[in-house]
Amino acid sequence: MSGAAEGLAGLLDQLCPMHALLDATGHIAHAGPTLARLCPKEEMTGARFLELFELRRPARSATMDDLRALAGRGLHLMTRGAPRLPLKAVLTPLPEGGTLGPSGGALVNMSFGIAVTEAIRQLNLTARDFAATDLTVEMLYLIEAKTAAMEASRLLNLRLQGAKAAAEEQAFTDTLTGLKNRRALDPVLTQLMASETDFALVQLDLDYFKEVNDQFGHAAGDHVLQLAARAMRAETRKEDVLLRVGGDEFVLILSGVTDAARVRDIAERVIARLEAPIDYEGQPCQISASAGGALSCRYPHPQAAEARIMEDADIALYAAKSAGRGCFRNFEPSMRQDREARRSS
Incomplete structure (x- = not known):
């Protein structure tokens, strides 16, 4: 050259x-x-x-x-x-x-x-x-920085979503028993109605629970509630929803169940399980349960089921308690008529 x-x-x-x-x-x-x-x-x-x-x-x-x-x-x-x-x-x-x-x-x-x-x-x-x-290198740096920022944002969003889900789960969970609580009931029912899934709803109250608290104290009562929740969970399926909606009040939602005889069988198994004495510091705590159930498939429209099924299950629960407690009743229209007659008398 x-x-x-x-x-x-x-x-x-x-x-x-x-x-x-x-x-x-x-x-x-x-x-x-x-x-x-x-x-x-x-x-x-x-x-x-x-x-x-x-x-x-x-x-x-x-x-x-x-x-x-x-x-x-x-x-x-x-x-x-x-x-x-x-x-x-x-x-x-x-x-x-x-x-x-x-x-x-x-x-x-x-x-x-x-x-x-x-x-x-x-x-x-x-x-x-x-x-x-x-500008190639600068552009690559910018792309790498943007990619890193987007990945950091994605991870942050995942953490926030996880934290939100955890907070929602905590808000919908009964801290004593680990079951879903009263706040979770409406969203569960709404989701079932939206998916047009038939179900049975059972309201269950523990019998003689007040006597356990009075005789052995609240620590014993908490112990009994925890074991009762565990016993009820053992008698239900994974797809069923069990909620503690009050002190000794529970709701059991049986997904896909449309047969009243099957509801009775499940409820009576739960009641029998709860009647077994629960040991607390060497002392037997004796409880039982009364339960009332209603079927969503008996209502012509999902909106009607959501509005009435809790009320009808509660009417059936009252009928079970009136029958002497420790038993189950499926809702029948005559039960509503009997309640209205009592109110008007």
Whole structure:
């Protein structure tokens, strides 16, 4: 190279580190430092350009004249050797005379385009491998920062959602028994109505629980409530919902149950289980339970079921207590009539 050509090459190394100077035969007379990272410099200098880079678009070229004919057009290249990377390029013919480079040659300036992240990974490129005015590195930093910020935001949202779910679960949970509480009843019923799922609702009160509190104290009462909740849970299915809605008041929602005989069977099993004495510090605590049930499928519309089923189950519970406690009653319309007659008498 002449002194002027060498000066041009040094200048291009700083301004266009991905350039190649081609001679009139299409061989690489000089390669920018970043482009040279694609293969050893001694292999690139003097090699034929089209033997190292495959021209994918706009047309396949075989000679230097073919390349010069593409001057000013956007070129799409692919490295032939490893690593296989797509490149974008533009070619500018050099003036005749050779004062600024090989006579009859061309300057090809290239970039990694959208493959820049893969090139950085495979070639271990740093900011020094790009021109000082190239915004690629800054853009990558911004993308990385944005990605990190989005990931941090995503994790924060997950934590907030988890905290919200935990807070809601805590708000809907009875701390003593671990069952759902009164606040959870309306959302459970609303969800069942919205899904048009038939169910049975059983209201259950513990009998003789006040006597346990009076005789053995509130600690014994808490112990009895915890074991009673555990016994009721043991007699129900995973898909059923058991709630403590008052001091010794419980609601059992049996999902998908439409048969009154089955409701009776489940309720009577629960009552029998609760009648077993509960030991508290060596003292037997004796309780029982009264229960009343109603079926959602007996109501013509879901809205009617949601409004009436709790009331009808409560009427059935009253009938069970009137029958001597320790038993179960399914709601019957005559029970409502009996209650209204008592109120009017």
